[in-house]
Amino acid sequence: xxxxxxxxxxxxxxxxxxxxxxxxxxxxxxxxxxxxxxxxxxxxxxxxxxxxxxxxxxxxxxxxxxxxxxxxxxxxxxxxxxxxxxxxxxxxxxxxxxxxxxxxxxxxxxxxxxxxxxxxxxxxxxxxxxxxxxxxxxxxxxxxxxxxxxxxxxxxxxxxxxxxxxxxxxxxxxxxxxxxxxxxxxxxxxxxxxxxxxxxxxxxxxxxxxxxxxxxxxxxxxxxxxxxxxxxxxxxxxxxxxxxxxxxxxxxxxxxxxxxxxxxxxxxxxxxxxxxxxxxxxxxxxxxxxxxxxxxxxxxxxxxxxxxxxxxxxxxxxxxxxxxxxxxxxxxxxxxxxxxxxxxxxxxxxxxxxxxxxxxxxxxxxxxxxxxxxxxxxxxxxxxxxxxxxxxxxxxxxxxxxxxxxxxxxxxxxxxxxxxxxxxxxxxxxxxxxxxxxxxxxxxxxxxxxxxxxxxxxxxxxxxxxxxxxxxxxxxxxxxxxxxxxxxxxxxxxxxxxxxxxxxxxxxxxxxxxxxxxxxxxxxxxxxxxxxxxxxxxxxxxxxxxxxxxxxxxxxxxxxxxxxxxxxxxxxxxxxxxxxxxxxxxxxxxxxxxxxxxxxxxxxxxx
Amino acid sequence: xxxxxxxxxxxxxxxxxxxxxxxxxxxxxxxxxxxxxxxxxxxxxxxxxxxxxxxxxxxxxxxxxxxxxxxxxxxxxxxxxxxxxxxxxxxxxxxxxxxxxxxxxxxxxxxxxxxxxxxxxxxxxxxxxxxxxxxxxxxxxxxxxxxxxxxxxxxxxxxxxxxxxxxxxxxxxxxxxxxxxxxxxxxxxxxxxxxxxxxxxxxxxxxxxxxxxxxxxxxxxxxxxxxxxxxxxxxxxxxxxxxxxxxxxxxxxxxxxxxxxxxxxxxxxxxxxxxxxxxxxxxxxxxxxxxxxxxxxxxxxxxxxxxxxxxxxxxxxxxxxxxxxxxxxxxxxxxxxxxxxxxxxxxxxxxxxxxxxxxxxxxxxxxxxxxxxxxx
Numbered sequence: 012x013x014x015x016x017x018x019x020x021x022x023x024x025x026x027x028x029x030x031x032x033x034x035x036x037x038x039x040x041x042x043x044x045x046x047x048x049x050x051x052x053x054x055x056x057x058x059x060x061x062x063x064x065x066x067x068x069x070x071x072x073x074x075x076x077x078x079x080x081x082x083x084x085x086x087x088x089x090x091x092x093x094x095x096x097x098x099x100x101x102x103x104x105x106x107x108x109x110x111x112x113x114x115x116x117x118x119x120x121x122x123x124x125x126x127x128x129x130x131x132x133x134x135x136x137x138x139x140x141x142x143x144x145x146x147x148x149x150x151x152x153x154x155x156x157x158x159x160x161x162x163x164x165x166x167x168x169x170x171x172x173x174x175x176x177x178x179x180x181x182x183x184x185x186x187x188x189x190x191x192x193x194x195x196x197x198x199x200x201x202x203x204x205x206x207x208x209x210x211x212x213x214x215x216x217x218x219x220x221x222x223x224x225x226x227x228x229x230x231x232x233x234x235x236x237x238x239x240x241x242x243x244x245x246x247x248x249x250x251x252x253x254x255x256x257x258x259x260x261x262x263x264x265x266x267x268x269x270x271x272x273x274x275x276x277x278x279x280x281x282x283x284x285x286x287x288x289x290x291x292x293x294x295x296x297x298x299x300x301x302x303x304x305x306x307x308x309x310x311x312x313x314x315x316x317x318x319x320x321x322x323x324x325x326x327x328x329x330x331x332x333x334x335x336x337x338x339x340x341x342x343x344x345x346x347x348x349x350x351x352x353x354x355x356x357x358x359x360x361x362x363x364x365x366x367x368x369x370x371x372x373x374x375x376x377x378x379x380x381x382x383x384x385x386x387x388x389x390x391x392x393x394x395x396x397x398x399x400x401x402x403x404x405x406x407x408x409x410x411x412x413x414x415x416x417x418x419x420x421x422x423x424x425x426x427x428x429x430x431x432x433x434x435x436x437x438x439x440x441x442x443x444x445x446x447x448x449x450x451x452x453x454x455x456x457x458x459x460x461x462x463x464x465x466x467x468x469x470x471x472x473x474x475x476x477x478x479x480x481x482x483x484x485x486x487x488x489x490x491x492x493x494x495x496x497x498x499x500x501x502x503x504x505x506x507x508x509x510x511x512x513x514x515x516x517x518x519x520x521x522x523x524x525x526x527x528x529x530x531x532x533x534x535x536x537x538x539x540x541x542x543x544x545x546x547x548x549x550x551x552x553x554x555x556x557x558x559x560x561x562x563x564x565x566x567x568x569x570x571x572x573x574x575x576x577x578x579x580x581x582x583x584x585x586x587x588x589x590x591x592x593x594x595x596x597x598x599x600x601x602x603x604x605x606x607x608x609x610x611x612x613x614x615x616x617x618x
Numbered sequence: 619x620x621x622x623x624x625x626x627x628x629x630x631x632x633x634x635x636x637x638x639x640x641x642x643x644x645x646x647x648x649x650x651x652x653x654x655x656x657x658x659x660x661x662x663x664x665x666x667x668x669x670x671x672x673x674x675x676x677x678x679x680x681x682x683x684x685x686x687x688x689x690x691x692x693x694x695x696x697x698x699x700x701x702x703x704x705x706x707x708x709x710x711x712x713x714x715x716x717x718x719x720x721x722x723x724x725x726x727x728x729x730x731x732x733x734x735x736x737x738x739x740x741x742x743x744x745x746x747x748x749x750x751x752x753x754x755x756x757x758x759x760x761x762x763x764x765x766x767x768x769x770x771x772x773x774x775x776x777x778x779x780x781x782x783x784x785x786x787x788x789x790x791x792x793x794x795x796x797x798x799x800x801x802x803x804x805x806x807x808x809x810x811x812x813x814x815x816x817x818x819x820x821x822x823x824x825x826x827x828x829x830x831x832x833x834x835x836x837x838x839x840x841x842x843x844x845x846x847x848x849x850x851x852x853x854x855x856x857x858x859x860x861x862x863x864x865x866x867x868x869x870x871x872x873x874x875x876x877x878x879x880x881x882x883x884x885x886x887x888x889x890x891x892x893x894x895x896x897x898x899x900x901x902x903x904x905x906x907x908x909x910x911x912x913x914x915x916x917x918x919x920x921x922x923x924x925x926x927x928x929x930x931x932x933x934x935x936x937x938x939x940x941x942x943x944x945x946x947x948x949x950x951x952x953x954x955x956x957x958x959x960x961x962x963x964x965x966x967x968x969x970x971x972x973x974x975x976x977x978x979x980x981x982x983x984x985x986x987x988x989x990x991x992x993x994x
Contacts, residue, residue: 022677022690029693034674037697439674441632513711516672517769519698520705521725521776531724535715 035439039525044434044443047427051450054493059303059457062465066296073293088293092301101294102301105282112196112267112278113260117253119200123352124207125249130345131208132215135335137346143212146349149356150205151601152594153554153571155265157198159590160360162269163367163583165189170273172581176363179374191276195267201356202266203256210255214248247316254313258306262458264557265571269578279305280460280557287464287561296468299461306456361594368588385584395580400588409573410592416484416569417552420491424499425545427492429537432503437512451500454493459557466490467561482564490558495548502547506540539607546604554597570596621780621812622646622669627678629664629836638664640836642678646829651806651813653827655820657859661836662816666782669814670705671698682780704773704811705782708789710765712757718768719744719753725776743775746805763794774809783815787822799825820860824848832856850985854978857899863936863947865899865972876942877921884919888968889987896976902936904970905948907956908963920965925956939964 022030035041066088069079077087092102130136131143149157166175167189177184187193218241226236264280271281279302286295338345367373368385384391387399400406431451435444454462466489470480480486510533518532534541556571563572570593577586622645629639639661646652654662667673669680671688679689682703687696712721722744726736744750747767757765766786773781783802787795803826806813817823823830824844832839832847832855840852851857857865870885872878885892906915914920923946927938935954939946939962946964956962973984 026691026693027676030690030695031674033693033695037695511709511711513707513709514713516670516698517705517707517711517713517772518724519672520670520701520703521772522699522702522728523724524699527728532713536713538715 038437040434040437041440041443043430044438044440044447047431047434048443048446048450050427051447051493051496054489055450055453055496058462058465058469058493059453061469062296062461063300065292065468066300068293070293072290088297092294092297100277101282101286102279102298105277105279106301108192108267108271108276109261109278109280112192112199113257115192115196116199116203116260117256119196120204120207120256121249121253123200124204124252125211127204127349127352128208128212128215130349132212133336134338134345136338136342136349138349142349142353145353145357146208147205148353148598149202151550151598152202152357152360153265153556153590153597154198154202154263155269155556156364156590156594157201157356157360158194158266158269159578159587160363161194161198162189163363163373163587165194173373173583176374179372186274190270190272190274194270195276195278198266198270199256199260199263203259204352204356206255206259207249207252210248210252211245214245218244250316251313254309254316258309258313261302261306261309262460262557264460264560265575268560268575280458283460283464284560287467292468295464299457299464302461303457306458310456361591364587364591368584368591370584373583385588393582396577396582396585400585403585405568405573406570406589406592409568409570409589412484412567413553413569413571416487416567417491417549417555420488420495421545421549421552423488424492424495424548425502425541428496428499428501428503428544429506429534429541430503431496431500432505432507433533435500435504436507436510448500448504451496453497454495455497459494459555460561462494463490463558463561466493481562482567484567487559487562487567487569490562491548491552491555494555494558495552498547498551499544502540502544506537506544510536542607543604546600546607550597550600550604553600554593621648621650621683622814623681624665624669625679627665627668627680628676629661629668629673630676637676637836639668642836642838644831644838644841646812646814649810649812651803651815651826651828653823653830654814654816654833655823655830655859656818656833656839658818659835660833662818662833663784665833666705666784666814666816669780670703670782671696671701672705702776702778703780703782704776704778706766706769706773706784706786708785710757710769710786710789712765712768712772714757717754717756718749718760721757721768722753722771722775724772729776739775743771746774746808747771747801762790763798766790766794766798770805774805774811777809779812781809781811781813783813785816785818788817788819795822802826820862824860832859834859850980851899851972852980854897854899854974857972857974861901863902863949865901866905866946867897867899869897870895871976875944877944877946880921881919885973888917889984891987892973892981892984894975895973895981895984896978897974899972899974900946900966900970901972902947902949904966905946905964906966907937907948907950907954908965909955914963914965915967918965918967919971920963923962923964925958925960925962928954928956928958 067084067086069077069081069083069085069087071081073087074081077085079085092098127142127146131139131146136142162175164176165184165188166172167178167184167186168174169186169189175184175189222240222244223236226240231239262280263278264284267276267278267281268284271277277285279298283295283298283302286298369381369383371380371382371384382388383399385399386401389398389402391397391399396403396405428451431447435448438444457465466486467481470477470486473479480489514536515528515532518528523531554571556575559569559572560575563569565576568576570589574586574589574593577589624642624644627639627642627644628637630637642665644665654665656662664673668675668688674695675688675690677690679691679694680687682701686692686694687701688694713724716724719740723736723740726739731739741750744753747770749764749767749771752760752764752768757768760768766789769786787798790798799822802813805811815823815826827844829841830844830847831841834855840847840856842850847856847860851860854867858867868877868881869875870878870882881898885895885898900919908914908920921941923939923941925937926940926945929936929938934949934951937948937950937954937956939948948964968988971984971988973981973988975981
């Protein structure tokens with residue numbers, strides 16, 4: 012029976028603290044969490060703050076112009092970017108261009124992607140399974156693959172170098188078709204349509220036909236059902252896709268760089284790049300801050316929308332049914348449309364690029380015009396690059412750099428991501444988990460090029476015990492790790508939360524200490540998600556351009572910057588060949604990941 | 619000598635939340651099969667996890683045998699991996715990447731038991747639980763019941779002195795649950811382990827436990843044998859939580875209620891001392907219907923009602939009576955020769971009544987008056 016009340020004194024505040032410390036020390040979770048928090052504060056928060064403070068301080072070389080000493084507070088850069096006479100060229104026009112390109116890309120990809128998503132998930136179109144994978148491929152390729160393919164086809168005499176195929180065939184494309192807004196918009200729309208196909212398609216697939224049926228039974232027409240039931244429930248996913256595409260367009264650098272430069276079509280990312288490359292650190296910082304701010308606003312809106320989406324949890328209930336609409340006579344044309352989109356977004360660009368690398372003169376389809384020289388030739392009659400690209404040591408150097416830098420960074424961020432997930436899921440210190448979750452998400456708000464600018468600002472000069480890192484591979488690795496943390500930590504948190512703590516607790520009860528639990532239980536169980544957490548950053552790192560273009564120097568060239576350099580020097584065939592290699596790496600990496608993890612990796616490709 | 623002793627244990631998850639467990643004193647004797655019983659959210663699982671060391675305390679201390687394993691005041695915390703207990707989770711928490719054999723010998727490998735001895739031990743435990751033919755399979759290839767056995771085997775393999783079970787049967791279907799209940803009882807007899815078993819299922823608690831601790835909203839309500847709990851519930855919560863269909867409660871102070879007036883008059887005329895009584899409870903099986911041969915028993919509480927429902931449960935019947943708008947439930951094992959709509963007379967002997975005071979606590983004075991034969 013119940014014993015007499017033991018006379019146990021209530022613990023004092025000090026005793027409680029001592030006890031909690033004792034408990035915390037038994038569990039390295041909190042210690043790891045604190046170390047990780049410090050690391051990310053240094054890798055993520057400090058660079059961003061440093062960059063933002065650059066926007067408000069007189070930079071070296073500007074003392075005379077501003078008539079203040081280096082490091083003093085100033086409004087000069089902000090004034091210059093937003094209000095001065097050149098603010099139009101620096102900020103406002105690029106802003107308008109960015110917004111209009113994004114708006115165009117969103118509209119186009121909604122139309123195309125939305126239709127495809129519906130065809131794929133709710134109709135009896137032919138070959139739906141094949142198309143479901145094939146139509147995602149454009150997203151696995153670097154966006155500027157399309158840009159290079161476009162120039163190969165439509166380049167005109169506005170810039171030098173080899174002419175485009177159209178030009179060679181005797182038709183001179185106008186500037187508006189060759190460069191600037193139109194091609195940039197179309198390419199981004201093609202590149203980001205998979206977003207819509209994935210997000211909207213998933214929502215459509217999860218949509219319970221019974222909801223539709225109930226409305227029909229109550230006498231609603233097809234149109235009413237579509238407008239009153241389906242659309243309201245689909246809105247969050249559509250909005251979410253829109254916001255994501257917008258955020259991506261905001262940071263997109265490669266496409267507008269290749270296609271915008273010839274006609275001075277600047278977007279915010281290219282404007283920032285030009286300021287950074289001409290050492291306008293202060294102005295660059297203001298621009299980067301502005302891009303960040305727009306990014307933050309966008310993501311905040313997205314978070315709101317996701318909350319709204321979560322209200323509709325009834326979708327995908329147990330009794331959910333997915334009924335396909337018969338297309339009838341339109342079945343063939345619909346399949347044709349999907350096929351056309353595949354050809355336009357994958358076949359055409361890849362085919363064009365490949366053909367261009369085996370042709371001496373663009374657009375001349377004579378047998379003697381074809382050659383493998385640009386791949387494996389020797390003693391070519393050119394100023395530099397006198398061998399085929401595969402025989403050039405520069406390529407292998409860049410490839411090795413790419414693999415090394417991106418590989419190390421991906422493995423590191425994958426492991427860090429799992430650790431972050433572990434701490435977030437386990438630590439009893441709530442604020443620590445919240446901080447880690449938010450700080451690792453922060454780089455997501457910052458477009459790569461702005462993030463690179465932040466790194467440049469912090470590590471370009473020696474600070475305290477840390478030497479100047481500019482020009483080293485270390486700065487690239489660090490920046491890449493930080494840049495990939497949102498995806499790595501999101502994967503880690505999801506995996507650890509899904510795992511729950513019970514398998515680990517069971518091991519603990521059985522007598523396993525922390526280290527043993529990690530080695531024998533946690534890591535083996537999380538093998539799959541760790542692979543994903545490494546592979547996803549690897550793929551996006553391999554095809555990534557914006558970070559490298561700011562931070563890499565010729566000695567630390569990676570494949571992407573190397574191909575961009577070749578573009579700048581008008582070695583079209585070689586540049587296209589390198590881009591094909593990158594696309595191949597990214598595509599087969601994604602494929603390998605799908606095989607290894609037996610999941611549809613495309614769905615996790617949020618980056 | 620109690621095996622586990624909790625004193626003044628308190629758990630607060632922080633913020634402004636109420637205590638998940640408040641000021642809990644509990645002794646679990648050596649070799650006891652103790653059930654922590656209560657509705658979900660009552661703090662029973664938290665209590666179990668604190669015993670295991672998976673949750674830390676906000677106040678109080680826990681001893682296992684003579685050893686202090688957890689104390690806020692003394693600043694002692696022995697981590698779970700060193701408490702030498704076994705815990706079976708509700709979800710079983712089998713390690714999906716290890717075979718059944720590796721799941722089972724995990725603890726033994728950690729203890730660096732020699733191979734031959736280890737294999738012998740694993741064989742023995744697997745045979746006891748009838749899972750030896752699955753040793754090379756993975757958990758996902760087993761059914762729920764088999765997984766449950768593996769979860770048990772994994773913990774029994776290291777021969778813990780204390781075995782903690784967190785609703786281990788709730789994910790099984792009814793037939794399997796019955797079988798596993800018998801198995802647990804057998805294991806308890808065979809291994810002589812002290813078992814602490816968390817459940818919200820009163821049937822499970824009644825059939826398995828040697829002692830039941832009923833909890834509600836973080837507070838311990840009553841500790842006792844299953845019979846104690848059922849026959850002498852310490853308060854209205856325990857009375858209402860244990861028993862199915864639930865106990866009939868009649869409020870005494872309700873002037874609008876016909877039943878209340880009836881009960882008031884009954885108590886007033888026969889047990890005038892019980893002025894503090896706030897309500898009485900009558901178990902459904904203590905209610906009888908008067909028939910032609912046997913009328914109302916001498917000195918019983920009785921009244922008129924209409925039959926409003928007859929629910930056969932197979933072998934017994936639940937009869938719903940309505941007396942001026944209030945419902946009474948009655949269970950009987952004899953086929954009731956009545957129909958819905960009949961007017962009947964119900965009665966209950968005074969020794970079958972549970973009297974509670976106005977705060978809902980059992981009035982011991984009433985037991986002395988009404989159950990003179992049962993000494994305690």
